[in-house]
Amino acid sequence: MNNGHYQDAQATVSGTDLRAWGQKDLANGRAHLWIQNKKHTWRNVVGGVAIPAVSGTVEVSGLKEFKSYAIEWWDPYQPDISRQIIRIDTAVARANGAITITVDKLANDIAVKITMPPLCSSAPRYDLNCDQRVDVGDLMLVAGRWGTRAGNPEYDARYDLSRSGTIDVEDLRLLAARWRDDR
Numbered sequence: 001m002n003n004g005h006y007q008d009a010q011a012t013v014s015g016t017d018l019r020a021w022g023q024k025d026l027a028n029g030r031a032h033l034w035i036q037n038k039k040h041t042w043r044n045v046v047g048g049v050a051i052p053a054v055s056g057t058v059e060v061s062g063l064k065e066f067k068s069y070a071i072e073w074w075d076p077y078q079p080d081i082s083r084q085i086i087r088i089d090t091a092v093a094r095a096n097g098a099i100t101i102t103v104d105k106l107a108n109d110i111a112v113k114i115t116m117p118p119l120c121s122s123a124p125r126y127d128l129n130c131d132q133r134v135d136v137g138d139l140m141l142v143a144g145r146w147g148t149r150a151g152n153p154e155y156d157a158r159y160d161l162s163r164s165g166t167i168d169v170e171d172l173r174l175l176a177a178r179w180r181d182d183r
Helices: 042-046 138-141 169-177
Strands: 006-008 018-025 030-037 054-060 070-076 085-092 099-106 109-115
Touching: 018 054, 030 054, 030 070, 030 099, 070 099, 085 099, 138 169
Parallel strands: none
Antiparallel strands: 006 018, 018 030, 030 109, 054 099, 070 085, 070 109
């Protein structure tokens, strides 16, 4: 899993009973984590020690701000490949590029795959961060490219909603007209 872009995930956890480690590829918007209940050890399992479930959060930073990410939860103990993904959630990276994953009642270990969906095919047209609504996250994406023109390295046609070649007030007007649109 090394394409030259992976680095230590540097995941941080809340509390002392969770541990998380893995790697992230910031160039392609993905990460892979192993999250462990620290009391779920070989010795405790073999010794028949009751292992209490733990809850907390795991934070991964350095992702693209205001972008939506899919979070796949994988059961590493499930032998049936078709049943290994137990759920898929979404999270939007905050302004600092971090996402927080909530871990609820973890009795053993779990694997997590974080990916940036390539397109918002089922989202409203003006939902630029793929979170199924038009809101401040989308506004921040347009504002972050304010004043850029086609040909400028910072210009991104996805945020030029008017297709004028410049990201300007017209793009904000179009976005505002769709504010809170979640259809």
